Amino acid sequence: MGTVRLLSDDALSPEAQAVFDDIRAVRGSDFVNDFWRALAHDPVTLKATWERIKVVMAPGALDPLVKEMIYVAVSTANGCSYCIHSHTAAAKAKGMTPEMHGELLAVIGMAMQTNGLVTALQVEVDEVFKA
Amino acid sequence: MGTVRLLSDDALSPEAQAVFDDIRAVRGSDFVNDFWRALAHDPVTLKATWERIKVVMAPGALDPLVKEMIYVAVSTANGCSYCIHSHTAAAKAKGMTPEMHGELLAVIGMAMQTNGLVTALQVEVDEVFKA
Amino acid sequence: MGTVRLLSDDALSPEAQAVFDDIRAVRGSDFVNDFWRALAHDPVTLKATWERIKVVMAPGALDPLVKEMIYVAVSTANGCSYCIHSHTAAAKAKGMTPEMHGELLAVIGMAMQTNGLVTALQVEVDEVFKA
Amino acid sequence: MGTVRLLSDDALSPEAQAVFDDIRAVRGSDFVNDFWRALAHDPVTLKATWERIKVVMAPGALDPLVKEMIYVAVSTANGCSYCIHSHTAAAKAKGMTPEMHGELLAVIGMAMQTNGLVTALQVEVDEVFKA
Amino acid sequence: MGTVRLLSDDALSPEAQAVFDDIRAVRGSDFVNDFWRALAHDPVTLKATWERIKVVMAPGALDPLVKEMIYVAVSTANGCSYCIHSHTAAAKAKGMTPEMHGELLAVIGMAMQTNGLVTALQVEVDEVFKA
Amino acid sequence: MGTVRLLSDDALSPEAQAVFDDIRAVRGSDFVNDFWRALAHDPVTLKATWERIKVVMAPGALDPLVKEMIYVAVSTANGCSYCIHSHTAAAKAKGMTPEMHGELLAVIGMAMQTNGLVTALQVEVDEVFKA
Structure with missing residues (x-):
């Protein structure tokens, strides 16, 4: 391709x-x-x-491994196969253990699920959450 | 609504x-x-x-603040306004500083950008990235 | 707006x-x-x-209520607030009960969740699923 | 992969x-x-x-075949190739005929199209559609 | 597949x-x-x-090449591999040069990036932008 | 918000x-x-x-109005309300007529529709479309 x-x-x-x-x-x-x-x-x-x-992606207030996991999360929601592969590999190279990978996946799945539920319900944002 | x-x-x-x-x-x-x-x-x-x-979302191999930031990342890519508000508020409550929030946003923006570029280019996954 | x-x-x-x-x-x-x-x-x-x-959307091999629920499902995944509201209202007008609405939401949430998990895992399609 | x-x-x-x-x-x-x-x-x-x-996915207020078609609809909007294949196969196994499949596709296409139109137009939700 | x-x-x-x-x-x-x-x-x-x-897609107020590039842009944001390939090929056939392709990609990447930033920030629409 | x-x-x-x-x-x-x-x-x-x-967004191989329309297209597929409003306003300021706006919308709607159809059908990319 x-x-x-x-x-x-x-x-x-x-x-x-x-x-x-x-x-x-x-x-x-x-x-x-x-x-x-x-x-x-x-x-x-x-x-x-x-x-x-x-x-x-350099070290800062967040460490590079956290940044790679955030990158995987965004790429998954966008369905970017290349990005998921390359940044999962980068995360592993920076120390992501199988346990951490499992938790990353579980949070992604949970977020996707509640994104769907709250969007279908069209719940308005609670006042207390606004900056 | x-x-x-x-x-x-x-x-x-x-x-x-x-x-x-x-x-x-x-x-x-x-x-x-x-x-x-x-x-x-x-x-x-x-x-x-x-x-x-x-x-x-409980503490595990990843700490709860990291999980909240991953949640915000997924919710942003999915455009779930309610989820972005509620989990950004949760992340702040768990210690996300303005600097960390800024870096979270920067990583999300970067991931969105390269998701778009690589998808438009339809680059195949390098062999080295496959598990 | x-x-x-x-x-x-x-x-x-x-x-x-x-x-x-x-x-x-x-x-x-x-x-x-x-x-x-x-x-x-x-x-x-x-x-x-x-x-x-x-x-x-006319009656055919699928009945109009099923079509409205499929419409809500797509609109939710795409985050189209207007469409979710109008087609949920249409589904209710065509007989969607609260129990049916609840199951629609549960399936949407489940699908979103496994969409996220399988995409993050990048599982290849089993041969048996191909037409 | x-x-x-x-x-x-x-x-x-x-x-x-x-x-x-x-x-x-x-x-x-x-x-x-x-x-x-x-x-x-x-x-x-x-x-x-x-x-x-x-x-x-068990029988309830909605029958399992309807649930599989809703699953396909969400998975299509999210671009989850694996999920589309597996749940289309499941829908066929539960009795989805080619005519039903054709109508499922037509509704998905229609919903995608109006999702795009209404989003680009940024139409506000009519009062009458709110619960 | x-x-x-x-x-x-x-x-x-x-x-x-x-x-x-x-x-x-x-x-x-x-x-x-x-x-x-x-x-x-x-x-x-x-x-x-x-x-x-x-x-x-016929010539009108917009020329067909511009329409093909808009098609590629939408298809990229939706992650539709087939559509990206076929409409990029169509755009090339209608005169899209490598320079134009490069700029198309750059705009897509920029839009994806600011879509992510503004969505994560949940900025309300300025009054001046409303029709 | x-x-x-x-x-x-x-x-x-x-x-x-x-x-x-x-x-x-x-x-x-x-x-x-x-x-x-x-x-x-x-x-x-x-x-x-x-x-x-x-x-x-500066003039180049593509003119700035075309770039704004591509920006609107991506932002629509991503459901970014703020971006749709601001870049539609920018496109109008750069000369987008109602006829051009109508055609932009029609192409977006068409692309969304066939994105959905081809994704649900999981059609493989024709060899002739590959670079």
Whole structure:
């Protein structure tokens, strides 16, 4: 599948090559996954996406593993197969145990369920919940 | 709005009353929010939902605040206004600081963005990400 | 709210007026709900939508009440507040009891939950399920 | 694909084995589909999901075939490929004819279309539709 | 995959055959893609869908290429893999350059991101934006 | 509603104030809509979002009006009320006529409908559509 071809390293523009160099340096690995190889047709969006994701997913008030699990949660609700796979793998690499994965799934399932119930019931927001 | 009326305490069936009693006991508060008052028309689903959410959101391999943030993430991707409000309030009550809220939002935004990009590109999952 | 103004009867084009006449005749009621008043700015889409919905929602291999419940289910998953309200009202008008409404909600919640679980798990479709 | 391995029968914990036994008994078939084999890593969620789905999908005010069609409708709006396949197969097994399937699809398509139109128009809910 | 079999030309009903004839005539090509072969089990929905899409996607106040890009945008947000592939191919056939494709993707990604941010923030619509 | 308070001009940090200054300069208007006032609690995300949206929505291979219509399409499929209102208003300000708006809506409705049909049918992507 794919709506564009994947670019191998020798097909990259210099701007895209610079982003790939940074991805490799930041991750400490030569492997660059196919999302970036598809996005590399547009070096401006490639660079903007990578520069922003690098900031957003870095350690901060939330730790990187929590961020990966939030990423999986959003990607699941949106049905993005690629994103679920890549960020579940990232979460495991950052220490997500099977128990944590199980609880992540249980919370996703619970949220989906009550999203459906409250939406079908069209309950108005309680005043006390408003900022 | 609402597709059913909200039930006040004196309109509850005994089965629904028992669930409300447990909600109040577990939360240590007399307040019962309107989701439960809408769901109370069906005591079986009310009880099943409450019993399960009590288990799922309890401390475990993930702490309750992380679970609330995952809940907000799913609810945002599903566009469930009520759920976003109630679980953001719950997350704040469990210690989510403005900095943590800001990072939660940033991760949600980032995930939504790359969900869109990778879906539009229809990139196949890299072999290395498969379990 | 609204991204267009609602058209009152005296602001309709002759083509839109003819559709409103048919809506009133088919439903046996003078009331025309606001969806049609918003859509009436574009008489071609108004007519196409009404003509098709009249066929699709008519009695057939499935009875009209079942069709309304399926409509509510889709609208809930898509988070369309207007559609949930209007088709829940239509389902009630066609005989949906509180018990049936409760079961509709329970199935929606269950489906949402397992949609989330199986999507997060990325389970491949069993061969036996393929047509 | 898959973010976890599928568990074969000899890899199940005793708690998961008990759930599989009940799935087989209730369905009157030795076949257990892969959703349950993926979920079996977390016996608590496995058991909770199975126990609830057994109640929700049983005959009640709505017949099981109607419930399966509602399940397909939600799963389609959420884009859950696995769920669409498995619940379409279940609906066929419970008597869904090609004519009923065709009407199910037509209602889903119609609902999706008007969900999009009314959402883009941002029509407010008519007072008469509120419970 | 598939929840119905695909119909080859010699398995079509006369009503479905007539629609296929028109698809071929309008497109000036003998190729009929598999969406129509799956939909052909229900000639009424097949005909209604084709007749409407022919009108909607024709040149008008918006040019056909713009319409194809809007189609890709909706299909991406809904995660419809088939639709993304077929309408991206149609857009390319109507003149979408790699630069235009890149900008389409960038706008989709931006919209997804701010959809997530504003939904998580639950910002009310400014008065000035209402029609 | 809202999960954070909206910040008035005198409550902005210097970093947020600088972004507001640029929004006003680029738009040639003193009005700053409430999305930015909610986002201003996190000046880093505020600035990153504004800087990127400024680039993405600028004239390029696609004209700004087309980009606004694509934005509306994505926001509709995601059910983001605020985004639909604000980007429909922006599209009108950039020249979207009622006829163009009508066609935008018709394409959105058509795409939603076939997204639902093809997803329920689970049609595999034709080889000819793959890049």
